[in-house]
Amino acid sequence: MGSKTEALAKQFEKVFDDLELVIGWETGFDSLHATPAFIRQPSALGRLIWNPFCSHNLSGYLTKTLNATAQEDAKKIGICVKGCDSRSVVALIQEKFISRERLYIAGIPCRGTVDLRRLMRLKPSLKDVNTVHIEGNELAVETARQTHRFPLQDVLLRKCLQCRYPNPVLYDELIGEPLTPRVTEGQAPPFVDKLEAHSLEQRRVFWERELDRCIRCYACRNACPLCVCQDNCILESRMPKWLSQRSGMSEKFFFHMIHAVHLAGRCTECGECERVCPMEIPVALMKEKLNQVVKELLDYEAGLNPETQPPLLTFDPSETGI
Amino acid sequence: MRIGVFVCRCGTNIANTVDTEAVANKALEYPDVTHATDYMYTCSEPGQQEIQQAIKEHALQGIVVAACSPRMHEATFRRAVEKAGLNRYMFEQANIREHCSWISSDIEANTRKAMDLVRMSVEKLRFNQPLFSSYVPINKRVLVIGGGVAGIQAALDCAEGGLDVVMVERESTIGGKMAKLDKTFPTIDCSSCILGPKMVDVAQNDNIHLYAYSEIDSVSGYIGNFKVGIRKKATYVDWDACTGCGLCTEKCPAKKCYDRFNEGLGTTTAINIPFPQAIPKKACIDADYCRYFTKGKCKVCQKLCPTSAIRFEMEDEIVTEEVGAIVVATGYDLFDDSVYGEYGGGHYPDVISAMQYERLLSAAGPTGGHIRRPSDGKAPKDIVWLSCIGSRDASVGRPYCSGICCMYIAKQATMTRDHLPDCNCYVSYMDIRAPGKNYDEFVRRAQEEYGVQYFRGRVGKIYPKGDRLIVQGADTLLGIQIEIEADLVVLATGIEPSDGARGLAEKLRISYDDYGFYMESHPKLRPVETNTAGVYLSGVCQGPKDIPASVGQGSAAAAKVQALFSRDTIETDPQVANVKEIACIGCGKCIDVCPFGAIQWKTLRDGSQKAQVLETVCQGCGLCNATCPPKAIQLQHCTDDQILAEVNALCG
Amino acid sequence: MKSEAASTPEQELRIVGFLCNWCSYGGADTAGICRFKQPTDLRIIRIPCTGRMDPLFAVKALIYGADGVLVSGCHPKDCHYAVGNYYARRRMEVLKRFLPFIGIDTGRFRYSWVSASEGQLWQQVVKEFSEQIHRLGANPGLHEKIDVEASLFLF
């Protein structure tokens, strides 16, 4: 969407005097790939892009490479967020890893981002893309020779198919008009439902099959904007030693359970863990289920309100039924 | 590590259903176990000597005793190994009696289970570390919160023992509820005659520093070393200059102010001294009514004050006091009877609360001690008391008995018959609760000698008829409905924790019950302690009680403080949380969840923020440990590795 | 990994208990002192408070072959540390509802509140839970090798 790309650059130009850095997306090593852009000069703002390939959640960089906490006189950091990304930003503010005052947030209503692996499976020959955008229920990819159209159902990331927050929940400037969510509030996550339709035994076998492929590369954890422990993650710690280096099924299971349990009541469903998994394991699914449990039990959704305390870090003496 | 295992036979208590010898033999197969044996009574003197000898003989570095519950003898065995030169935390106890031999008669299964339990203890012990207590000095000053009779007693007892006392009272005078009472049951002592001298003692005792018209703003620190922020609310009068002459109160033109001391019967002036015997006897301006504050001009008091004490520009001020112990004596408030719509919901002027009636009885009250009903100032001919207003009533959320109402009703009715011999007194009651010295005799006397008419049954409705009130009730002993035409109805309102009790509890980190009464550490054996070390309770803030019980608790709390302060230092329990700074990511979640405020931020030289545990405040619950994402904070002696070792011993 | 055949009711199973020191551990002691007979499958780990209970301890036990995990602490409002069990009950309930999603029967996990004086209640909890675990049988454990034929394709 050319117009939004331009609007993005224009907006940052307006406020660049107050910023030390803008984090957005730019075209990567080829036209099919977007990659995070870190822009420190207003002249480089032209590199910014926005299109359905911009699937990265940039909020992780706020904590992992920068220290966006409150500092006197420090300039702000500009960041581009989609609906899902904005929830991660909110969660990070909630947990005081970044301060709202340090951020200038450009929010982008998003119709969904592309799962490149699915797209390439459909059209392995795809290259030299000029533009890519979403028209109705289709992804239109215009190459030098022709325009290819793909049903969104077949090419979007799994998380986008069940997106309830296409519009950023926190921003300084909204780029474009708000969108209607694809899935309405209260609707159960469809993939969770799908798995739950099967028997206990089948579910266990499903996870065995999926997790069997895990090579414990930690990409899922590294990509997660809310995995804030970084180098001190207990998945690798020797003291305490929660997990041995043995590479059996139990270790793989426990590995993913640790990741999931640490995100209970915190995961904002940005899907980065799943997107980066080289073995294509649906690792976000566990967290979706945990979110559903937390929503049902404690009526809480992560990353919506910077003022609240995540529910497992607080309590309510009067709650009953548990 | 060289580990020794001792399996106790406990006479036949264990040996009957557990093959202790087999357990000891099996233990030799466990890692690091170099010595294992069973023994008749391991906790006995020779049993302990056997352990000590084995430590020396086999150069043991850690000991496992499989015996009774550690809740029984852990301390015993820790002392024993310490005497033999080991650190007392290099000891683990496997519970093979309460959790094993006593709950099943299957010898095989019990023996297997005992082996597992020993194995778990051994595995845990392999991760044990020597731990050491530290000693912190005690600041021998005490803070008393609340200047009612319970607080006064605690303060005087502490001061008597030579301690420095800081007393904080929310109102502009001490004395609390007791100062409002006319007489006290069952002796009909004059309340101000017995409380007055104690109030004066507080004022005159050099060891007591009184902050009146002040509240607790913040509390930090821990036993022996609390730091307390006290908010001195603006009185708009410089109390150092004020002599309490009362000239300002005579001339103040704002005369229709709500009179808190007289429970809203009658009015007072915007600048006032609550009552003649107030301590401190200083004036205070109620900004809600003062003409200068509400209308912008007046300042009559400022012009008149002979010592120029008026300070309209005064603001709240926070002062900090450091103390080593805190006595909480915040007392109570009375239930708001306006929730009872069937009794008029506060709309009938001649339906009043018992405390209002108390002010009518008091010679220093608005009617000079003459019983006159509020609506028309006439002396009543018929008065009805309703008991249990906001007591024993689940429908208004007050299912408990307030404990004092039966007695004060009898007192008020007796006094009424004394003042107005022609006035008929009726009392509606459900049960009469008079379990104290001379209490029941007192209630009987009200009926037998003073002719107070008691009827058993609650009242359903009160409604006006002409200038009188119809009280519609039941006499359940007869099983009929009854009606009384009354001039005045007195609602015996029950007790509830004072306004703000919950907020204060959270500052002090003490717990409270469903209603807001503070929780004692143990209902029988630690009645004035709380679960926060160094904080003690006194009086009604802990639960309904009468004056003698409140005074008794005040003295008890003072005794606890004296006992604490008889030492110079406090030994800390080393089984507390500990932060591995290199792993701490500074997320602050431990600080958020700690129930005791025992974790604080620490800034390292590189500017990074880390969690830091205050060993003396930490109670060792381990909530931080469970919460910490990178497990940088570990509860000593119950670390993740120790628990995991036990889990691994069983699974995998 | 456990690889035994389906368990018979008489066979002892492996139940791991995490008990808070102040209430439930005391309650289990009380049950013992009163000689209240209980099944022998349970092995108790003493922790200071259910607030100390990281749900991952339970997960670890269940994944590594425990047949059941029982967490027990002070009744809400009676926590020795005032609020530890308020946190715990949220964490435990979330875990309990999550376990079936990865194929672990929710019946293998239970949390309860038992005070130091409630020996009889403790006996009842242990009996009920042990019976429940016996009904569920031994934890089938995880397969090290995957039979792709038998597996479920979701996407």
Next chain:
Amino acid sequence: MKRLHLLSLQQTCDKDFIHRVEKESGQQVSKCYQCGNCSASCNYTYVYDYPVNQIMRLIQLGQKDVVLQARSVWLCANCQACSTRCPCNIDVARVMESLRIISVEEGMVSKKKIKLFYDEFLSSVKKHGRVFETGLIAAYNIKALKPFTDADLGARVLKKGKLELHPHNIKGRKDVAEIFNRFEAYSKNRDID
């Protein structure tokens, strides 16, 4: 009212009755601590043989026969004053209602005329779908053997044109009758349980 002379708490206590009242009403009768507020608030205490608080007490003691035969049970107008003011949060009116239901089931109705009126009322509803007031009052007065009660009012009502002379039969009266039939079948089945 029959005076109770001696009550053997063991021999006459019918525990099943206590449970039945509790089940039917959904109220825990042991919560009553006899404060008497129900009796104080009840407008009908003066016509009762046992005031409400005594009814509650008798239930607590399992005195089935005394309770079910009490006039009070059928004189209660269900005005809810007792339930509104009960400090123990007992829905006392619901307990009284349950006693009426049980007394019908047990054939121990104390105020036969009130029951008769209710029966006539319901049969009117079953027949027409709505109450036919004129027919109801006429039928009741005849069956209750007091044909001239309220006769003074009849003429005045007639004058105001308020007296319907013919019942209004609703179209769905069969559906309504079916509800009654199904209810009867349901009650029978329940008795067997």
Next chain:
Amino acid sequence: MAKRIAYYPGCSCSGMAIEYDQSTRVLCDALGIELVEISDWNCCGSTPAHSYDPLLGAALAGRNLAIAEAQGFDVVMTPCPSCLRGLKNAVKVYEERKQDFLDLLQMPFSGRIRIISVLQLLYEDVGPETIKNRVQYPFTGKAIVPYYGCLLTRPPEFAQFDDPENPVSLDELLRAVGATVPDFAYKTECCGAAYGVTENDIVGKLTGRLLDMARRVGADAVGVACPLCQQNLDLRQSQVNRYWRTKFRMPILYITQVIGYALGIDSERLGTKKLFISPDALLRDICKHFEKVDESHLG
């Protein structure tokens, strides 16, 4: 404000209390609320059905609610407090004993329908302020005591409306039309209506007490919102006079008649002629007063 709602008149209001039905309809019409009578409604079962089993009453009342739901309504209004209780009971029983209830009813039912009294409609949905602004004939100088009866606000968990001990909705509506509203201690005392037919003595005593208190506080009339209360106080006033040897002639008006009259609706359409104790003198006074004001205004 709900513009179009289902209307359940109930048996009383289509017989003895026909004027309550009439005045409710014309008043709502004047206030822009369309009442749609539930088609082919049946009796809610009232107290008699309840006394056999709340389930029977619930199913009888439930039929009406099911019809209203099928007609697409989410609010049902009834002028009669006894019917109000019957209808609300249906929802309660549906929640507690869903299967039994549906077995008996044999009609689809969601239980989501809101059930209100006409008083609640006037007080909460229309509001005294709106009514005040539309008054043409104020009841200035007339004292009307508000009599709620026992069922409208009790028990509070069930009624979910106004205060159980000291309700104010009727007071405020009467004040909105300019009437003086004396304190009335018997606002919620039971009048004994359930025994109108079977136990006249009880009714005579209780009703007499109410009228006596009304007279003591200087009432010119009693304002009611219940057909059974009205009948007891109005029709049976002669019986009361015989029982107590009194000479009451106290008009008993429905709140809908009072408001309707104040809003300028013709008394014929409000059915005031159907009342046994004629309110004509009272209403004439108001009119006179109004005409005087009106003339002075013109002149």
